[in-house]
Amino acid sequence: MALKKAPKRKDNTNPNTVLVLFLVFFVLLSIGLGTWGYFGYAGQDKLRDDAKKAKDSEATAKLTAEFNLFQALDARQAIGQSLEPDDLKELDKLRDRFFQEKENFTAAIFKNKPAIENMIKEVKKDIGYDDAGNKYASSYRDRFKTLDDNLKKAQASAVAARAEAKKSEEELRLVRSKIDNAWSMFLKKIQEGNDIALKAAQAKYEAMEKSFARNQELQNLIEKTETDNKAAIDKLLAEKAVLAADLKKATERAANASSSMIRISSGPHALLMDVSHGKPLWDDQLGKITKVNNKEREVTINIGSSIGVKPGLALNVFGAGWKGRAEGLFKGTVEVLQVLGPTSSRARITSLHDNEGKEIALNDQSRGRIQREADNPLKEGDLLFNMVFGTHVVIAGNINWGGSTSDSPAEQMRHLREFMSILQRQGVKVDAYLDLADGKLHGAITPKTRIFIGDARSAKGKGSVTKGMDEDAKKLNEAIAAVRAEAIERGMLIISADNLANIIGHRRSRSANEFEPSGFRPTVPFAGVER
Secondary structure: OOOOOOOOOOOOOOHHHHHHHHHHHHHHHHHHHHHHHHHHHHHHHHHHHHHHHHHHHHHHHHHHHHHHHHHHHHHHHHHOOOOOHHHHHHHHHHHHHHHHOOOOOOOOOOOOHHHHHHHHHHHHHHHOEEOOOOEEOOOHHHHHHHHHHHHHHHHHHHHHHHHHHHHHHHHHHHHHHHHHHHHHHHHHHHHHHHHHHHHHHHHHHHHHHHHHHHHHHHHHHHHHHHHHHHHHHHHHHHHHHHHHHHHHHHHHHHHHHOOOOOOOOOOOOOOOOOOOOOOOOOOOOOEEEEEEEOOOOEEEEOOOHHHOOOOOOEEEEEOOOHHHOOOOOEEEEEEEEEEEEOOEEEEEEEEEEOOOOOEEOOOOOOHHHHHHHHHOOOOOOOEEEOOOOOOEEEEOOOOOOOOOOOOOHHHHHHHHHHHHHHHHHOOOEEEEEEOOOOOOEEEOOOOOEEEEEOOOOOOOOOOOOOOOOOHHHHHHHHHHHHHHHHHHHOOOEEEOHHHHHHHHOOOOOOOOOOOOOOOOOOOOOOOOOOO
16 A cells, blocks of 8 residues: 655745735725725715705795895885885896896796786786886875875865855755746736637637628628529620620721731630649649658659659649649649659759748748748648640740840840740740741641740730831731730640749749748739730
């Protein structure tokens, strides 16, 4: 058996051992230093966080103090307290920071900032703000003083007003007392006037009763007179035949007595228009009044361009009666100013007549005028008449339309042409007219010609028979008489220019200063004297 060899001891002085030991020591040292460094640095972060928090708390506290200082200084300025120059500068700086809101007084830090902003806006509305000076324009102290002064003035005014009201009440009481006394006096006078009017009315009634009795007496007298006249008429009829023969002989002798004398037919003439009651008897209405403007003296009528109405057309106005006939009173005349359309025109009032047929002057300022107009007023539905509208006429004679006489044929023809232009505005067709310069008839009388206008007088003499009348005047009068005789033979209406103007409602223009009426009254027109 072999013997084991004893192991060899390791040499602790070997360099590898030292290196291992050094490495172990270094590792342990690194772990220790790492642990120490970790815990050491961890404390430093905590210290830094604590220091930052302390610094932030100090900044917040300072910002809060500045925020509170801004509120205090702003409130003091708004109230009206005087601030030191340093305080004013500080307020300006803080106000800029408050409204700029960058990193200063933010709404995130100060939750009540929106409320403070609204409060400052309301303060600006109350006392005003000076943008240039960056300060309030006034203060609550000034405003309070102003309001207090105004209140004192208002209280003083109220005291004065109460005194004035008391004085006015006293004056009103005195005035009422005077009015009551005057009213009592007026009532007394009215009663006295009523008594007088009643007595006058009773007197008129008694007079009317007497008039009725007198009328009955006259009626009886008329009946007796008619009976007596019948016997006289029978006697006159017997004598008529003898007188007719004598008249025929006398007429022949008179016709041959002078070559300058005009012989006019003694046969029956055409019927004249009867306007004795101020109304046409056979004519149909031309239109109606649709609106009355008494203030402007104008009316609106329901006729226009569809029937040929032109400005200047004159119309008589009558009250409407049964079935639309002119059975009412004659009210006045109108003249078309403007044709508004096919069935509408505007006309001015040219004359007014009261219920007795008397003309009322339009510019009369007397108190009775209003009552007379009210008794027979123009109103909607009144009828309009123009008896010659659309009629054919012949004119022969001197038409003295302008109111001034003249022996000049040229002037006479000027009047005639003026008259014919007026007739054209009335819708009249002039079929023929006698030239006063040469005595020739221009145009021709046709079966449609209905009216003869004129008379047997020329401008060169007062009548158809005048001593010393020259040959031209004689020939002219003979020509007029010839046309007139033909018109009578044809059964035409014979009428003068003046009467024609009256029956169609034409009124000549007059001065506004004239207070006299035109003189026309709805009675039987004068037809002239047959020679």
